[in-house]
Structures are given as C-alpha cells and as structure tokens.
Amino acid sequence: MKHSEYPRLILLMLPVAIVFLAFFLLPMARLILIGGSGENGFSEYLSIFHTPRHFESLVSTVLLSAAVTIAAVIISAVTGVFLERNRFPGREVLISMLTFPLAFPGVVIGFLVIMLAGRQGLANEISQALTGSRLVFAYSMAGLFTGYLYFSIPRVILTIMAAAEKLDPALEEAARSLGASRWQVIRDVILPALKPALIASGAIAFATAMGAFGTAFTLATNIDVLPMTIYTEFTLNANFATAAALSIVLGTITWLALYISRSIAGSTVAAAA
C-alpha cells in the first residue's frame, strides 16, 4: 500500500468511526462512569456480588441461559440434522414454522407461555382433566425456560442445518466401512464436524437469553432475571448507578461467552450473529 493512499482511507473510514464512537464507545464509557457515580463509587461493581438480591439474580440468569442454551443446542442438533437429511411433504412448512419465533417480540412469546402454562392454560386444563391436579408453571423458572427455549431454537437450528448440509456423506460411509457403529459415527464424525456450528449458535443463544427482557417482563412475577433487576433499579428505584453497573456486568459476561466460544470455534460466531 502506498503512503499516499492513507488520507483517502482515513476519509473513507470516517463515517464508520463516527458511528462507532457516537453510538457505541461514548455510551459505553458513560455507562461505566455512571456505574461508578453512586455513593459507593466504583465499588458499586463489586457490590453486585455482595448484595444477595443482585447476586442471586445474576446466578439465576446465567444458569437459566446456560440451561436454555444446552437444551436448544441438543434439540436443534437432532432436529436440524434430521431435517437436512430427510425430504418429506410439509418439510418446508415445518422449517418455516420452527423459525417463526424469530419474528415475535418477547412479549408475545411470554403471552404464548401464559396460554400454554398459565392458570387458564392448556397444560393446566389437560392436567386437570387427566389427573385432577393443577399444573401452572408459566410464572416460574420452568415458564421462563419454556419461553426462552422457544425463541432460542430457531437461532440455533438454522446454523446447524447449514453445517449439516456441508457434511460429506463419504465421511460417514468411510467410518462405517471401518466398522463404526451408528453411535460411533455420531461421536467421531458428525459431532466433530458440527462442533463449530454448535458452539457458535450456542453462544448466540446464550447471549440472547442473557439479555432477553420482553418474555421475562411478561412472565416474571416472582423471579428476577438480570434484565428485570436492571429495569427495577432504573425505573422504580431510580438507582442509576446500580442499574448501570449491573448492565456492564451483564454485558461483560455475555461478551466473555461470545469471546470464548469464538476463540474455540474460529470466527464463525460473528457470521452467525
């Protein structure tokens, strides 16, 4: 590259640099500062780990997101590989239905969970009819899990289908010719080949679950996930410093998850996002 090209390149990069600065770096910096502007100063960040309510909220959010991620990856891997390998009438419709939740805001998904598992929900009616006992789980961790799983599956399944399509059938045939059983083929050929896609889409699912608000807002009556806690601190308690500190912690954990998965799986995460 010639030196004379630098001014032109800087000029070309200017719009991106301005947007990045104005809408990303500056707000982030401000948020970090606000987090430290409370009466506790920058130890506000540490207080999250000392305040039981905040810490429990953090732990339950991470656990919920991790559980949703694992479930979504397992369900999507099985379904995705099946859908990629089999052609049957209605396959296209099924695939578009599976990806449907992408179009819903979190509130609608929360509403769907209430209709499934709320007091007048389908699950309760069936349970009452069959066993006479009540089955209401919409407002518990199980309800959140159901809702989060519902919107996580499409994000994972599309990536896995794309990866499954690229699987060389000769690899499986070679393994079988060498005497590998079905399970050994899955363990030694299919899963290693899908690994980057599983990690990448799992990271996306985790990040989405960590930050999901609408579903939690609709459902959460007695559970506090981190975005809900932030909302409460911010709007109800007007506790800006705590809200900002919690936001930064939430963001850092999510970013860390993406970063780690990215270094394991290569650069596919960004592409999948």
Add this chain to the structure above:
Amino acid sequence: MTSDQEVSTSIRLEACAKTFDDGTRALEPIDLEIAGGETVVLLGPSGCGKTTTLRIIAGLEAPDPGGRVLFGSDDVTPLPIESRNVGMVFQSYALFPNMTVRENVAYGLMVRNVPKPERAVRVGEMLAMMHIEELADRRIDQLSGGQRQRVALARAIAVRPRVLLLDEPLTALDASLRERLRIEINDLLRSLGITAVYVTHDQGEAMAIGDRIVVMRKGVVAQIGSPKDIYYRPANAFVADFIGTSNRLTGHLSNGALSFQGGSIPWQRSEAAELTVMFRPQDAEIVAPTEAQIAGRIANVYFLGDRTKIILEAIGQGPIVVETTAQADFVIGSNVGLKINPDRIFEIDGET
C-alpha cells in the same frame, strides 16, 4: 473371525438390480463373479451403474429384492457395511479432519477394540508400507492430495478387510500424480493379494490396473473381459468407442469382399448382407493410392511427437483415424491409400 484370516475372498453378485425410491432404474440385474485375489475394474461413463454396483458390494446400498451378494460362501446380503469387513477408498478421500494421520489409520482398529500396543504396531506397518511415516502426526488439512489418498489406502487396509473397494480413487489428482499413484496401487494390490473392485471412468486406469474389466453402460454390463479382450475384441460399438479410438466401416458383403465408399476389404468370416467392422488407429497404414484397395483423402494431420495422427475422409461413413510412427510428410488434401492389418479387423455389433 476365521474368515478374516483367509488370504482372499471371492465375491459373487447374483441378480443384483437397483431401483431408487423415485423409480429410476440405476442397475439392471447383474451377475458377476470375482475370484479371490482378483482385481476387477468397473468401467463406464457417469450414470452407467458402476458406482451403484460397488455400493451394493460394499453394503451401502441394498440390491432390489431377489439380488444376493456373497463373500466367499457367506451370504452378506442382509449385512450393513459395518459388518461386512470391507475396506473402502473414496474419490474425496473421506479422511476424518478432526484426527491426525495416525488416528485416521488407527480408527478401524480402535472401533474394533484392538488392544493399544497391537494397534500401534499395525498402524506403524501401514504407514511404512505407504511411505507416509513422517506424516503420522500431521493434520489432514496439511496434506497434499496424493498424501491424502495414501492415508486413505493405509486406513482401508489397516483393518485387513476381506475385500478392498476403490471408488475413483485417483480422479481428484493431477495427471502425473495419478500415474504414479496408479502404479503404487497396482503394486499394493498385487503384493496384498486382496480381492479388489475398482471403479473408474478412465479407460487408461482400467487397462493398467484390472485383471478383468467390466464395461458398463446405462445400468447394463456391456462386456466383461481382460484388458486385451476389451481392447481388441470389443463386444459392440459402445465398448469399442469407450476404450481408445476406433474406426468403423459399415458396408455390403458380396463375393467375399466388404464394400464401402472408398474401396473394399476381403471378408470371408461372415454371411450377413450388411455388417460393420472395426480397427484401431495403429493397425492401419498410409500407403500410395496404387498400393491399396482403399483410397481416401487426408483431411487433417496432427504431429504428436512420437507419432503422427492422420484423419482421412471419403472412406466409409465417417472420418478414419490412423496413427503412425512413420516420419513421412503427410500433405493435407492429398489422395492416399489405406492398408489395414487384416488380423486386426473385427466384426462388431454396429448399434451404439
């Protein structure tokens, strides 16, 4: 498994046909006997059923009901590939990218629960045999195409398979490497004495490697024979055209001579009123017009270095190709005579 210890297993296909789910017939019922230790090449253009036949032998496809596959005296028809103890080599190499060269070669032994010390010894032998010892700890994406196919061969034979099945193993390689690896595979098959089925669309490869060649076309066996048989005694025009270049002459038979445009040749071997004969480009020579019973005109000349390829017109129905090592000057447009070695003219079924 005593059958593993056999030196070589014969293969028999009985009435193996294949119709796919969508109703297309990939293979008409085929009967094929392959002797123990023999190398048989399935040769034909794409879509001729050669790969389907190989996959039926492998156990990757089931023949239509009624078809049977036998290894020696064992009926393996109901067995899936993982129970047939076959070695397979693919065009795409199909090496496991998540394993090193050593792990690839050891894989078949690992899934068979061969104890580790024995496994290591056998893998070492295989790597040495294929001259890839120094690659043992490489990852697959660090290997060249030729090295990959050597690894694939080592992996396939490491489990001491009853039969070795090769599906276009050299097609993905460049020409000079293909030639070298072809010789290596040939030597390997001979030294192992293993029964092998080799699929290719390359007639040169088929001639060099096969004890026998099965020429296939549209799901039907066109001819089975030794490379020489197939080359010099093609069963029909399709085989003649597919294996090397061939010239065909169709004419009327009367008074012991076959006449066609440009001349005639003596022909006592048939009674038919109309028939087609063929000869190879190197089995004819260009002579002065007065010295031959066939006259034509030189349409084109290609100097190929060690030989010259001459295209003649005005003989029979189509151009006639002659290859000669003679150093004479052939002038385009000049009238010449054509002399065909009478021992190398064969009657063939003219239908293509």
